[in-house]
Amino acid sequence: MLSIGLAGKPNAGKSTFFKAATLADVEIANYPFTTIDANHGVSYVRVKCPCVELGIEGGCGRCINGSRFVPVELIDVAGLVPDAHLGRGLGNEFLDSLRLAEVVIHVLDASGSTDAEGNPVGIGNYDPLKDVEFLKREISMWLFGILERNWTKLMRQYTSEKAKPEQIIYEQLGGAGVSDKDVRWALSRMDSDPATWSEDDLRRFAELLRQSSKPMIIAANKIDLAPRENIRRLMELDEIVVPVSGAAEIALRMADKAGVIRYLPGDPDFEIVGELNRAQKAGLDKIRVLLKEYGSTGVQECINRAVFDLLDYITVYPVEDENKFTDRDGVVLPDAFLMKRGSTARDLAYRVHTELGESFLFAIDARRKLRVGEKYELKDGDVIKIVATK
Ligand SMILES: Nc1nc2c(ncn2[C@@H]2O[C@H](COP(=O)(O)OP(=O)(O)O)[C@@H](O)[C@H]2O)c(=O)[nH]1
Ligand SMILES: [Mg+2]
Structure with a gap:
């Protein structure tokens, strides 16, 4: 599974982001587990499920109203301080947990309420732009x-x-x-x-x-507290910067789990469907204002942009029946694979099974009902049947 590392100084909000991003509702998590251990969890990229375009009646059963959540691994790297590479603050040990990461989300405290070492200093008393270069250097x-x-x-x-x-x-x-x-x-x-x-x-x-090897995206976290000027300056950087509130995302996912709102990670809004007390209502009202201003809490956007914009992955759907878009057991669009752009039909066959890769004959682009060869370059959203000698 593709691995994403969450890194940054202490108290920037890594664990909050991690908890938010790995807290999945049962409906979303059509994956057997969401927690691997304390620092490794399963999160999801959100993509448009092909079942809508393909006009599959009643949907595919693997997506939620056309939104499909495809698992990725998330690693919560413990806090890094300047000179971590010299072993400061257990630095090297923590850096080693970045080994598996293909991409890094730099969680940065955009509110400016923590200094370079992560000590609380009060909102606006530290310039978050100073943190951008430090993590790259480490x-x-x-x-x-x-x-x-x-x-x-x-x-x-x-x-x-x-x-x-x-x-x-x-x-x-x-x-x-x-x-x-x-x-x-x-x-x-x-x-x-x-x-x-x-x-x-x-x-x-x-x-x-x-x-x-470790491209980086910046999660400008704590937008619920951050002076707008900080966000504006961060957005001007020549980097991918996503305004984020990990705290708001946790609140929304918990409220959805509790059945009081309907919310899907990445949504620009939520719907209240249950009874709320006054404090809950006030909390959600605040979050709604934030969503209006920024479009979302930013957590899902970070994961998606890391995978699709930085790493340039695409999503591909292997099937066995190119007419019904099902596997052998009649399950519609059973699998969604994240693959590097440039991957071929034969790469997909290998990904499904080594044997299928070795005995590959040709593939069928199920959307166009078109036969394609081993070198066919997969496109985002492709639904593919592999035909093999055995
Ligand atoms: N207001 C606000 N506080 C946050 C947000 N994310 C994290 N925090 C708070 O920042 C502090 C440090 O968060 P934590 O996730 O433990 O940081 P870590 O050390 O980077 O793992 C905690 O008090 C969190 O509640 C956020 O989006 N908004
Ligand atoms: Mg932490």
């Missing part, structure tokens, strides 16, 4: 540390054994969730031979590796 310096530890040895291997630098570097970084593609991309942006690099060059290289 992650790239963590990667730098892994490389630097063995750099001399690695370069000796490279020059004496004529081994390929991308291979040596990739092996050294293997555990940090850096792909060979990331290494090749970063190398292509350096203008000299690795054997001649200074320490500064190696730092620059580590930062390139970070950009490629």
Whole structure:
């Protein structure tokens, strides 16, 4: 499953975001579990289910009024402080939990009520823009540390054994969730031979590796408290910045679970359907004002933008019956797979089952009833039947 890391300084709101994003109603969670352990949970991207466009009567049973929730893993990385890569505040241990993450949501306290170390200082007394660069630096310096530890040895291997630098570097970084593609991309942006690099060059290289292997989106959290000026300045940055209130999202999901409102994660509004006391009503009224201003609480938007905008994934639906859009047992659109844009029909076959990948003959684009070959590039929302020799 695709992994998303939540990182940031202490008290920025990571655990609140984590709790909100992993608190799923039974209807949404057509996945067996939502909590893996205290820091690993299951969240969902929200996509438009093809069953609506395909005109499937009565819907597919796997979506809620056309909204489909596809599971992703969320990791709550404990708070990082400046110089975490040097081991400050248990830094390295926490950085290591980012190994699995393909993308990072930087949860940032946009209200300016916590200082660089996460200590409370009162709203507006710290400039949240100062936090934007710190996390990037910690992650790239963590990667730098892994490389630097063995750099001399690695370069000796490279020059004496004529081994390929991308291979040596990739092996050294293997555990940090850096792909060979990331290494090749970063190398292509350096203008000299690795054997001649200074320490500064190696730092620059580590930062390139970070950009490629741990791209980052900013969750400008606590918008319910934040001075509007802070949000405006954050939105002007050359980054993906999403205004967020993790606290509001928790309140809405709990109220939905309790049956007093109807709300789907990511919705721009909610409907009151149960009895509310005065305090609950006042709390929800405040949240409604926030939703009107920002369009949503931002939690779902962060997950979606991380997966679809930053990582460039698409959603694909394998079926066995291209006319009824079902599996063998008649379940309509049983599975939704997140795959990298550029993936092919054969990649999908492998994803369903190794055997299906190996015995692949051709595929059928079920929407167009069109036969396509192994190299066919999957499109977002494709419904595909794989035909194999066995
Ligand atoms: N007002 C408000 N408070 C929040 C929000 N998110 C988190 N908090 C509060 O900020 C504090 C730190 O939150 P927590 O999730 O524990 O931060 P972490 O250390 O990053 O995991 C707690 O008191 C939360 O209730 C939010 O969206 N709005
Ligand atoms: Mg926490």
